[in-house]
Amino acid sequence: MHEMALMEGIVEILKTAAAENQLTKIRKVKIVVGKMTMVYPDALQFAFSACLQDPIFAETACLEIEERNIQATCRECQCEFEAKDALAIFCPKCESFAVELLSGREFLIDYIEGD
Amino acid sequence: MQVQLGKEVLADNHRLAKENQQLLANHGVVMLNLMSSPGSGKTTLLEQTLTLLKEQLSLAVIEGDPVSTRDAERIARVGVPVVQLNTHGGCHLDAKMVREALQHFDLTKLELIIIENVGNLVCPAEFLLGEETRVTILSTTEGNDKIVKYPTVFRETDLLVITKLDLLPYTDFDLNLVHTDLAKINPTLPVINLSAKTGEGMEAWLQWLKALVKK
Numbered sequence: 001m002h003e004m005a006l007m008e009g010i011v012e013i014l015k016t017a018a019a020e021n022q023l024t025k026i027r028k029v030k031i032v033v034g035k036m037t038m039v040y041p042d043a044l045q046f047a048f049s050a051c052l053q054d055p056i057f058a059e060t061a062c063l064e065i066e067e068r069n070i071q072a073t074c075r076e077c078q079c080e081f082e083a084k085d086a087l088a089i090f091c092p093k094c095e096s097f098a099v100e101l102l103s104g105r106e107f108l109i110d111y112i113e114g115d
Numbered sequence: 116m117q118v119q120l121g122k123e124v125l126a127d128n129h130r131l132a133k134e135n136q137q138l139l140a141n142h143g144v145v146m147l148n149l150m151s152s153p154g155s156g157k158t159t160l161l162e163q164t165l166t167l168l169k170e171q172l173s174l175a176v177i178e179g180d181p182v183s184t185r186d187a188e189r190i191a192r193v194g195v196p197v198v199q200l201n202t203h204g205g206c207h208l209d210a211k212m213v214r215e216a217l218q219h220f221d222l223t224k225l226e227l228i229i230i231e232n233v234g235n236l237v238c239p240a241e242f243l244l245g246e247e248t249r250v251t252i253l254s255t256t257e258g259n260d261k262i263v264k265y266p267t268v269f270r271e272t273d274l275l276v277i278t279k280l281d282l283l284p285y286t287d288f289d290l291n292l293v294h295t296d297l298a299k300i301n302p303t304l305p306v307i308n309l310s311a312k313t314g315e316g317m318e319a320w321l322q323w324l325k326a327l328v329k330k
Binding site for chain 2: 038107108111
């Protein structure tokens, strides 16, 4: 549901980008989704398949989704670490919760391929 | 041919949100984004809040709902300017809708605008509206596990209000567990417990709002 609404916005961005780069057909879209983002890759994939009827896409167009891990730095001891659990993001060394997220909140269109 | 974009999907929304923020800053108006599940008591809390504050602050409300004008009608009865936004099934408000709603207010006469977002703990967390502050509501009848299930909204909020405190004895809700769970995601988050129905705890909430406007 939510991913469908997001995908409509993505298609608009793709159409503008295609026009700006003289592409008439998009063959591939690569999207980056952080694991702290409320975007579910499977639902996004489904929403993409529903948008394929748009003439901007080649019949065989595909969506690649790269999930990005949650990386953070500790404000107390400055160590950099990867958080496995989106709920408990704390420093593995000093156990501080005062952390700064470096990645995991991304939601961006990395690149498109087309002709 | 490959074309590098590196474009944030929500970039346009974030840009509009920044413009909203600037517009409000120019008029010295504070905007608050109120988020929660459906049925947590947002509108009841607003009715009581506006009734108690409307003589002291000049307020307005933006109501977000998939359909209907029921909430706006309830707020209008309190005598506060209100705009109803219908998302037509959509699960959240976005910055563009809020921009349109702002045009209905005389910003030169307002101090505080409260947005009642669509009842939903998922999508509203992703869409900046131009708010200065986010307040998330959790009601005692929803159960403790909301914080664990929807960490993003509880991580990116400035205040947590626990509502329906009067119903606490009839539920398994554990106020201590809220603090244990928050310690994992947002340890410095202030929490206010209240019941809009009995008035218990309302004073702390009103003081928090007044401090926000005077800041």
